[in-house]
Amino acid sequence: MSAVEKGWKDVPIGGLVLEAGSAKKYETGDWRTYKPVWDEEKCSNCMLCWIYCPDVSIIVKDGKVSGIDYKHCKGCGICAHECPRKCIQMVLDTGENGEAGAGE
Amino acid sequence: MSKRIAITGNEAVAEAMRQINPDVVAAYPITPQTEIVQFFADFVSDGKVDTEFVTVESEHSAMSATVGASAAGARAMTATSSQGLALMWEVLYIAAGLRLPIVAPVVNRALSAPINIHCDHSDTMGARDSGWIQIYSEDAQEAYDNLIQAMRIAEHPDVLLPTMVTMDGFIVSHGMGNAELLPDDVVKKFVREYEPEHYLLDVENPITVGALDFSDWYFEHRRQMVDAHTNVKDVVLQVAKEFKEISGREYKLFDSYKLDDAEVAIVVINSAAGTAKTVVDKLREKGLKVGLLKIRLFRPFPYEEIAEALSDKKAIAVLDRADSLSLMGGPLYIDLRAAMYDSPGPRVKMVNYIYGLGGRDLNMDQIAGVYDDLMKIAETGEVTEPITYLGVRE
Ligand code: SF4
Ligand code: SF4
Numbered sequence: 233m234s235a236v237e238k239g240w241k242d243v244p245i246g247g248l249v250l251e252a253g254s255a256k257k258y259e260t261g262d263w264r265t266y267k268p269v270w271d272e273e274k275c276s277n278c279m280l281c282w283i284y285c286p287d288v289s290i291i292v293k294d295g296k297v298s299g300i301d302y303k304h305c306k307g308c309g310i311c312a313h314e315c316p317r318k319c320i321q322m323v324l325d326t327g328e329n330g331e332a333g334a335g336e
Numbered sequence: 337m338s339k340r341i342a343i344t345g346n347e348a349v350a351e352a353m354r355q356i357n358p359d360v361v362a363a364y365p366i367t368p369q370t371e372i373v374q375f376f377a378d379f380v381s382d383g384k385v386d387t388e389f390v391t392v393e394s395e396h397s398a399m400s401a402t403v404g405a406s407a408a409g410a411r412a413m414t415a416t417s418s419q420g421l422a423l424m425w426e427v428l429y430i431a432a433g434l435r436l437p438i439v440a441p442v443v444n445r446a447l448s449a450p451i452n453i454h455c456d457h458s459d460t461m462g463a464r465d466s467g468w469i470q471i472y473s474e475d476a477q478e479a480y481d482n483l484i485q486a487m488r489i490a491e492h493p494d495v496l497l498p499t500m501v502t503m504d505g506f507i508v509s510h511g512m513g514n515a516e517l518l519p520d521d522v523v524k525k526f527v528r529e530y531e532p533e534h535y536l537l538d539v540e541n542p543i544t545v546g547a548l549d550f551s552d553w554y555f556e557h558r559r560q561m562v563d564a565h566t567n568v569k570d571v572v573l574q575v576a577k578e579f580k581e582i583s584g585r586e587y588k589l590f591d592s593y594k595l596d597d598a599e600v601a602i603v604v605i606n607s608a609a610g611t612a613k614t615v616v617d618k619l620r621e622k623g624l625k626v627g628l629l630k631i632r633l634f635r636p637f638p639y640e641e642i643a644e645a646l647s648d649k650k651a652i653a654v655l656d657r658a659d660s661l662s663l664m665g666g667p668l669y670i671d672l673r674a675a676m677y678d679s680p681g682p683r684v685k686m687v688n689y690i691y692g693l694g695g696r697d698l699n700m701d702q703i704a705g706v707y708d709d710l711m712k713i714a715e716t717g718e719v720t721e722p723i724t725y726l727g728v729r730e
Pocket of ligand 2: 270274275276277278279280281282297314315316317318319320
């Protein structure tokens, strides 16, 4: 944010967003009540959670699940529901150990 | 060469759409607008236009598809009436908020219930705060001319707002009148190619349309719309000037008829203006100083110019073909009373006549009676009945 705050004359009309991938900057993790906790041991890397996550919050590195993007995960629970090996548990997000919106 | 022909309002509007040759038309039939899209569907199947014609399952879908096409970068149009416009409601606001320059003819028809297919203005009057520009037309000629001008107004970079062009259902849409149509190439040149600055199909410059806009920016985006509406008047006049060069026909923000030296005046919208002008002529022959002001641009409302034109009158009657049911009179009356509040000089006496609901005829005797009432008010300075239901059976 610049020193002088932007006004209505400074932004594109109609709420257009003129840059690609800007949703990444908009952190929605603090909307969450429950958070998914992933058990790496049980995971077979079938990628079903990655396919189903509506918020692209399953982080994949080199073809393997490596964690959950808590800055954007909204806690919908779809990944936990879809996981065939039941290795994602939804737990109440107390703000400790991976605080809501605080990162992976 | 322009050609003067006998034509209905619907046919004239369909001809204008053929000449405009939009990229996409998504529409659903509804009386009395049906013919417009029916004629247009013929143009599509006969290869007379390049338009992608989307036959949808409802007006909600018609407006949604039009919004999608416009956001994608197409010049997109639709057309509707009455319940159809009501079903579009939600998406009307979206079209305006997304600043998509969609142009739509709307053929005025009463809203249900009771069910009715004939003319009044309750449909478009209900959409007056949707953010669309509204241009009203007295006859087929005006509907044709206004639709062509609407393309340039809506798509002007200082405006970028959807625009509806209205005409009276059946009276104008199905009534045979005479109108002069411009040559195809002249219209094509006038409306130009549509070149949006930002659009979804521009893969080199990806954008997001319709993103979530909370308390942090929504207010600013709505404020931008006020700015766009503020620019409309100048653009309307500039486009009218250019249109006169190709047609010889003159358009302004509103139309004055024998108004300058008039002591009393009627303010009216759409086809009733034609009947009222004939009454003005007859009364002028008797030496009575009567005049008329016909609304053209209703949204945004050119309130300063209209108030100035009326500020020296002794009494004004506003004729509304819709009621607001607020008990404060019809929508035009309410706006005009607010507009007159700051006009200089002594307060001008104003009265409202709600007429023609559901297609009830308005005849010359009734209009002459209104002028009669106005002259009495001018003489006595007293208003006994501010709101009259003209032509209703007691
Ligand atoms: S809880 Fe929902 S948003 Fe979060 S990672 Fe799972 S599927 Fe994605
Ligand atoms: S669905 Fe379950 S097993 Fe499959 S990749 Fe995701 S966490 Fe691992």
